[in-house]
Amino acid sequence: MTDALDASLRLVRAQTALVKRFDASLGRLHGVSLADFTALLRLSLAPGGRMRRVDLAEALGLTASGVTRGLAPLERIGLVTRETDARDARVAYAVLTPTGRDRLADMLITAGQVSAEIFAAPPWDAQDIGTLSALLTRLGGTGLPGHGTPPP
Amino acid sequence: MTDALDASLRLVRAQTALVKRFDASLGRLHGVSLADFTALLRLSLAPGGRMRRVDLAEALGLTASGVTRGLAPLERIGLVTRETDARDARVAYAVLTPTGRDRLADMLITAGQVSAEIFAAPPWDAQDIGTLSALLTRLGGTGLPGHGTPPP
DNA sequence: GCCACCTCCTTGACTCCTCAAGCATACCGC
C-alpha cells in the first residue's frame, strides 16, 4: 500500500461524503443535485450562459449522453433551454435562462455555506491545508485506518 | 464562488477522473472495478480477512444494500465467501478467500502503479503536495477555468 | 456533385448505487 494509493483511496472516499452533504442541502433548499448545480454553474461561466452540449459534457467530465439525461429535468423546470446553431444543424446549445440564473444565485449561496462548513469543521487553515492524506482524512471520515495522525 | 466551494468542485471532478483510471487498469488486468478492489483491500486489512457486512459498508462509505449488491459478483467468482456468526444468527460475515487474497496481491501491484502514475505525471512532490486547489487542478484536468496557476 | 468519413446528439440496455420495505433475529423491561 503506497502513499499514493492511500491518497487516491482517501480522495475517492472523501468525495462520496462531500457529495452527500451538497446533495442534502441543495436538494432540501432548491430541489437540485450537486450535479445539476455544477452544470448550471458551468453554464453561467460561459459567455452568454451558453455552451454546446458536447463542450459542456467535456467541462463536466461526463459523456454527451450524460448531458442529455442530466439536462432534461432542468429544461423541464425551465432553468435551461435549448438553442440551435444557424450554421451547423448538428449542434444544440444549452442556455441558462434568466430564471436559471436567478435560481443559481440562490444555490450559490447555499453551496458556499456548505463548503464553508465542510472546511470549517476541523480547524482548516486555508494556508496550511497540509498534505493530501491529512486533508482527505479530515474530509472523508474514517474510511481507512488512520495514516497521518490528524492534528490535535 | 468561494475558495472552499472551488476546492470542493475540484475534488469531485478529480475523483471522477481518478476512478476512471483505476477502473480501466483494474478492469483490463484483473476484471474488477475500483469499488471491488477497495472492498477486497478493506477486508484484507481486517483480522482474518473477515468483517461483518454492516461494518464493511460503514468502512466503504456504502449502505448495507450496496455491500449486498457489490459483493455478490465477488462471491460468485470465489474471491469472497460468506460466513455466519455462531452467537448471532442475524449477522453474516464477508470473508476473503485464499484465492481472493492472491488475486488481491496482484491487484495491489496494479493499483499501486496506477496511483504512482497519477502522482508522477506532473512533478508531484510528496512533501509539498500543496494547497487543495493546486492539488485538484493537477489531478483532475480542466474542469473549471484555472484558479491557481500550475507550476511551470 | 457525390461518396466516404467525421461530428453532434439521442436512445436502449446496462451497472452501480440509494432508499424504503420487509423478514429474521436479538435484547430489554417486567
Next chain:
DNA sequence: GCGGTATGCTTGAGGAGTCAAGGAGGTGGC
C-alpha cells in the same frame, strides 16, 4: 418467558451515469 423495540441483511423500484448503436448533418477528395 413474553411483548416491544432495535439490529443485520436482502429485495424491489428508481436515479444517475456508462457504452454502443444509430440518425441527422457537415466536409473533403476527386
